[in-house]
Amino acid sequence: MLQSNPAPQQDAKPVLGPAAFLKAKAAWRWPEFLFWISAFALILLLPNRHLLLNEIAILGLFALSLDLILGYAGIVSLGHAAFFGVGAYAAGLLTKYGVTEPVSGLVLSGVAAGFAGFLASFMILRGTDLTRLMVTLGVALIFHEIANRLDWLTGGADGLLGVAPGPILGRFDFDFAGTTAYVYSLTVTFLLFLAARRIVHSPFGLSVKALKDNRLRAATIGIAPNRRLIAIYTLGAVYAGMAGALLTQTTQFVSLEVLDFARSADALLVLVIGGSGYLYGGLIGAIAFKLMKDTLSAMTPAYWIFWMGFILVILVLIGRDRRMAGLARPFAPLLRLLGARRP
Amino acid sequence: MTSRFAFTRRAAIALGGALMLAGGPALAQETVKIGLILPMTGPFASTGRQIEAAAKLYIAEKGATVAGKKVELIVKDDTGTPDVTRRIAQELLVNDKVSFLAGFGLTPLAFAVAPLATQSKTPMIVMAAATSSITEQSPFIVRTSFTLPQVTIGIADWAAKNGVKKAMTLVSDYGPGIDAEKAFKDRLTAAGGEVTGEVRIPLRNPDFAPFLQRVSDAKPDALFVFVPSGVGSQFMKQFVERGLDKSGVRLIATGDVTDDDIVDSMGDVALGTITTHHYSANHNSPENKAFVAAFTKAANVRPNFMAVGGWDGMHLIYEALKKTNGATDGTALVEAMKGMSWTSPRGPISIDAKTRDIVQNVYVRKIEKVDGQLYNVEFSTFEAVPDPVKAGK
Numbered sequence: 001m002l003q004s005n006p007a008p009q010q011d012a013k014p015v016l017g018p019a020a021f022l023k024a025k026a027a028w029r030w031p032e033f034l035f036w037i038s039a040f041a042l043i044l045l046l047p048n049r050h051l052l053l054n055e056i057a058i059l060g061l062f063a064l065s066l067d068l069i070l071g072y073a074g075i076v077s078l079g080h081a082a083f084f085g086v087g088a089y090a091a092g093l094l095t096k097y098g099v100t101e102p103v104s105g106l107v108l109s110g111v112a113a114g115f116a117g118f119l120a121s122f123m124i125l126r127g128t129d130l131t132r133l134m135v136t137l138g139v140a141l142i143f144h145e146i147a148n149r150l151d152w153l154t155g156g157a158d159g160l161l162g163v164a165p166g167p168i169l170g171r172f173d174f175d176f177a178g179t180t181a182y183v184y185s186l187t188v189t190f191l192l193f194l195a196a197r198r199i200v201h202s203p204f205g206l207s208v209k210a211l212k213d214n215r216l217r218a219a220t221i222g223i224a225p226n227r228r229l230i231a232i233y234t235l236g237a238v239y240a241g242m243a244g245a246l247l248t249q250t251t252q253f254v255s256l257e258v259l260d261f262a263r264s265a266d267a268l269l270v271l272v273i274g275g276s277g278y279l280y281g282g283l284i285g286a287i288a289f290k291l292m293k294d295t296l297s298a299m300t301p302a303y304w305i306f307w308m309g310f311i312l313v314i315l316v317l318i319g320r321d322r323r324m325a326g327l328a329r330p331f332a333p334l335l336r337l338l339g340a341r342r343p
Numbered sequence: 344m345t346s347r348f349a350f351t352r353r354a355a356i357a358l359g360g361a362l363m364l365a366g367g368p369a370l371a372q373e374t375v376k377i378g379l380i381l382p383m384t385g386p387f388a389s390t391g392r393q394i395e396a397a398a399k400l401y402i403a404e405k406g407a408t409v410a411g412k413k414v415e416l417i418v419k420d421d422t423g424t425p426d427v428t429r430r431i432a433q434e435l436l437v438n439d440k441v442s443f444l445a446g447f448g449l450t451p452l453a454f455a456v457a458p459l460a461t462q463s464k465t466p467m468i469v470m471a472a473a474t475s476s477i478t479e480q481s482p483f484i485v486r487t488s489f490t491l492p493q494v495t496i497g498i499a500d501w502a503a504k505n506g507v508k509k510a511m512t513l514v515s516d517y518g519p520g521i522d523a524e525k526a527f528k529d530r531l532t533a534a535g536g537e538v539t540g541e542v543r544i545p546l547r548n549p550d551f552a553p554f555l556q557r558v559s560d561a562k563p564d565a566l567f568v569f570v571p572s573g574v575g576s577q578f579m580k581q582f583v584e585r586g587l588d589k590s591g592v593r594l595i596a597t598g599d600v601t602d603d604d605i606v607d608s609m610g611d612v613a614l615g616t617i618t619t620h621h622y623s624a625n626h627n628s629p630e631n632k633a634f635v636a637a638f639t640k641a642a643n644v645r646p647n648f649m650a651v652g653g654w655d656g657m658h659l660i661y662e663a664l665k666k667t668n669g670a671t672d673g674t675a676l677v678e679a680m681k682g683m684s685w686t687s688p689r690g691p692i693s694i695d696a697k698t699r700d701i702v703q704n705v706y707v708r709k710i711e712k713v714d715g716q717l718y719n720v721e722f723s724t725f726e727a728v729p730d731p732v733k734a735g736k
Contacts, residue, residue: 048438051430148516148545157517157546158474159425159451164458176462177437247426253455255425301383301420302392 063282065239074212079140087241113241503534
């Protein structure tokens with residue numbers, strides 16, 4: 001992907017050549033190592049909370065997939081759960097009717113979701129943000145209703161029963177404490193993150209970003225918008241589908257909730273909390289969101305939604321724009337090191 | 344000196360060890376934990392609150408100790424989402440080491456947890472969800488609520504006897520609704536009646552208006568309705584708005600529609616509605632009068648059939664523990680529960696030894712005004728009704 005440009009890093013000092021520029025952007029920074037090392041260290045450090053961690057990893061991957069299309073391509077979506085759900089149901093049905101090995105099920109589910117995303121992407125090429133919101137929302141509602149109606153296949157509102165995945169790669173069985181589940185989800189999330197990181201720092205990734213900033217100008221310098229949008233949207237769908245497949249495989253159950261509007265909204269919320277456009281936003285947001293939800297709902301099972309809403313309002317009031325300058329100033333350098341852009 | 348000192352120290356250690364041996368297991372067994380997983384927020388929050396209040400009331404009334412053990416209730420909110428229910432159940436089993444899982448407000452929530460009950464051999468008490476097939480998902484599931492076919496065949500019999508020839512059905516589109524639709528149709532057809540139209544409405548955000556229009560055009564003798572607990576008042580409102588209450592279409596339903604929680608707020612338009620169900624707060628028995636009084640005092644609302652499911656679920660747990668002398672082996676507990684029978688606030692009930700499902704009276708009721716409030720007043724009884732789906736197998 002990278003080798004096409006001529007100038008290999010000779011005089012990198014005054015002005016960076018294209019290849020060197022890309023390379024500098026793609027360089028790993030120390031907080032990133034720290035982030036992933038701690039994520040993997042939690043396997044040993046928090047053996048009691050593997051189930052929650054598993055959910056965080058899956059939500060993180062799902063938010064990451066939304067970040068790819070929102071943060072990089074600037075496509076606002078209120079219906080990203082559509083692809084999450086396609087992946088979840090594909091994984092469930094595959095497991096039920098033959099393909100019990102999780103990794104192959106995961107890949108096939110990703111392909112299925114990607115196909116759905118590819119078809120849906122043609123609808124988001126036109127129009128403004130508002131139309132896209134409506135279109136994506138509509139697509140998700142349609143998928144929800146299809147899954148509800150096909151109850152002979154999906155189990156309808158009762159959910160799909162009898163999903164019993166075999167051992168991963170024929171070796172590692174899902175255990176009761178959720179350790180296998182977390183290691184599996186985290187590994188998948190990590191590998192997909194690596195791929196996403198490689199892609200967004202490639203010339204293709206940069207061109208998609210250019211489209212987000214100014215589509216007309218990008219088109220005049222020779223970046224064909226439609227093909228790129230289709231590609232990134234399909235990619236986002238593949239990621240979302242794989243997140244859905246992980247949920248199915250680790251919980252051994254699929255229900256209509258995987259296609260719920262609330263799931264799309266959660267992903268968007270997670271990105272609002274974590275910030276979009278630097279890949280870590282979804283992951284950090286997912287951690288904050290789930291921990292908040294878990295702590296609050298343990299404290300007051302009946303009224304935690306009130307506190308959740310309260311905290312979110314405060315978070316937004318303090319200001320997404322002023323986030324770097326205000327409350328989170330101590331973290332700002334860290335977030336920048338992870339790749340967040342200056343405000 | 345040294346040797347004496349060493350001796351006493353050794354003795355002390357030995358004594359300490361002996362104490363620990365004696366005290367250790369006793370301490371470890373002292374509490375029995377019950378994980379109560381309920382939808383406490385979201386559209387089915389009323390289910391969760393009723394059951395939680397009933398379970399807490401049971402512990403408050405009967406004491407927190409049974410068979411020498413302290414009972415600890417851990418209440419968790421699953422927001423009505425199956426993957427959350429499952430995760431919470433798994434955490435309760437792994438981290439809190441609960442001996443019972445209980446609650447389960449909706450069918451998919453129970454389905455999601457069923458494999459865990461089997462794997463961990465933990466009794467799973469279904470206090471609300473009412474699809475017939477739930478108890479078949481694991482040999483550790485015992486139900487204290489009801490099944491939809493169980494309470495539906497009564498109304499079909501009543502309708503057939505009271506001159507309903509042509510009926511339409513309107514149900515929520517999920518497991519229990521489909522169960523109810525099928526049970527009603529089979530029973531009415533067998534009695535010589537006919538179902539002329541079947542309508543299913545979405546479970547979430549139901550809008551009845553277009554469906555009610557169809558009913559109003561078709562003019563059947565009766566409209567049979569099932570919607571889950573809490574949705575009934577919306578339905579009743581739209582039923583009246585469409586003028587169906589004056590059109591001669593008789594409204595018959597399962598008791599979910601005229602749930603005690605909401606029936607009084609439906610207003611006088613609901614008067615005369617005929618339903619069949621297993622519980623009414625108006626049920627005339629000393630057990631129920633005491634239950635309703637205590638519940639109303641504790642929770643400030645009238646108990647509904649969800650509350651009674653929670654109450655009986657706790658009773659089942661207590662009695663099973665008494666039978667096993669406090670032992671928490673899952674298989675033994677489920678064995679103890681099989682065939683158990685007692686007098687609940689709803690009347691005499693028992694747990695079928697074969698299906699682990701509840702056998703209970705189903706009452707035919709009519710909405711009437713009692714002391715200025717609307718109640719489902721029972722006027723006829725079908726005694727000891729098992730789940731007809733499993734009984735027919």
